Amino acid sequence: AQSVSQHNHHVILSEAASLELGCNYSYGGTVNLFWYVQYPGQHLQLLLKYFSGDPLVKGIKGFEAEFIKSKFSFNLRKPSVQWSDTAEYFCAVNSGGSNYKLTFGKGTLLTVNP
Amino acid sequence: EADIYQTPRYLVIGTGKKITLECSQTMGHDKMYWYQQDPGMELHLIHYSYGVNSTEKGDLSSESTVSRIRTEHFPLTLESARPSHTSQYLCASGQRGTKNIQYFGAGTRLSVL
Numbered sequence: 507a508q509s510v511s512q513h514n515h516h517v518i519l520s521e522a523a524s525l526e527l528g529c530n531y532s533y534g535g536t537v538n539l540f541w542y543v544q545y546p547g548q549h550l551q552l553l554l555k556y557f558s559g560d561p562l563v564k565g566i567k568g569f570e571a572e573f574i575k576s577k578f579s580f581n582l583r584k585p586s587v588q589w590s591d592t593a594e595y596f597c598a599v600n601s602g603g604s605n606y607k608l609t610f611g612k613g614t615l616l617t618v619n620p
Numbered sequence: 621e622a623d624i625y626q627t628p629r630y631l632v633i634g635t636g637k638k639i640t641l642e643c644s645q646t647m648g649h650d651k652m653y654w655y656q657q658d659p660g661m662e663l664h665l666i667h668y669s670y671g672v673n674s675t676e677k678g679d680l681s682s683e684s685t686v687s688r689i690r691t692e693h694f695p696l697t698l699e700s701a702r703p704s705h706t707s708q709y710l711c712a713s714g715q716r717g718t719k720n721i722q723y724f725g726a727g728t729r730l731s732v733l
Contacts, residue, residue: 513633515660536721550710550724596663600720607679608720610662618623 508533510599512611519587520619527582527614538600539580540608541571545593546605553595556580567591589620623643623647626711627727634733641696641728643711652694653722655710656680663710669694670716700733 513528531537541553552564561573571582580597597611624645633639645652650671655663655678665678669688683705684698694713698705708729712722 510662540721542724549726550712552721552723555719555721607665608663610723612660612662 507603508562508599508609510597510609510611511599512534512595512614514614515585515618516615516617517620518617521589522586523618524588525584525591525616527597527616528577529580529582529611531580531597531609532578533599533601535601539571539573540598540600541569541580541582542567542596542598542610543593544596544613550596553582560588566572568577587616592616592618624711624713624723624725625727626709628728629726629727630731632731632733633655635700635702637639637701639698639701639730641709641730643694643696644692645694645713645723646692647693647713647715647723649713649723650691650716651714651722652688652712653712654684654686654696655712656674656682657708657710665696667696701730703732706730706732711733 509532511530539556542550543553545552548620556563564570569584594613594615596613598608627642652665652669657663664680666680666682667686669675675686684696686696708727709726710727714722
């Protein structure tokens with residue numbers, strides 16, 4: 507069964523610091539990769555996705571992620587975080603053979619101090 | 621972006637009560653899902669549906685049941701709530717052929733006393 511690991515449970519940064527959140531998955535075949543964000547009191551929102559092509563994908567609000575197939579990784583990055591980026595971030599993977607299943611990581615809580 | 625609505629947002633109920641968590645989406649999506657999420661844990665799929673009259677159990681065993689009589693509506697029912705059912709329940713929907721992009725509701729936080 508596929509699994510998703512997010513290495514950091516809680517990350518605390520100051521505004522303007524750079525961010526990188528790790529995500530590794532276990533499935534060896536074709537995958538579709540997602541990052542979702544959940545702001546306090548709000549629903550999960552799609553931040554960005556990777557299906558194929560350029561392994562560097564850009565999402566909303568200045569976030570980007572890089573797919574490194576050899577490392578089974580899909581790390582999320584942002585050059586300069588803002589207080590409004592405080593949220594929980596979830597990595598999710600859909601293996602190519604599955605029509606329905608998204609496997610989620612446990613999430614990383616990001617706190618950005620002003 | 622899908623509009624997907626869950627009610628109630630919060631529910632505190634006593635043991636043994638029957639409850640139904642409502643989920644509706646307005647985008648005509650074929651696929652709908654229920655997840656269970658506990659603090660600091662990943663989302664666990666408990667039910668999903670490919671369309672009307674289609675329901676399947678997910679990876680996490682759940683005593684809840686679901687129905688899909690209309691495309692837009694996917695309610696989840698617990699016949700007899702127990703404290704172990706205390707959790708957050710998230711509903712999601714997605715359209716066939718979109719590589720499993722899912723859109724989420726705001727969730728129902730259930731507490732069973």
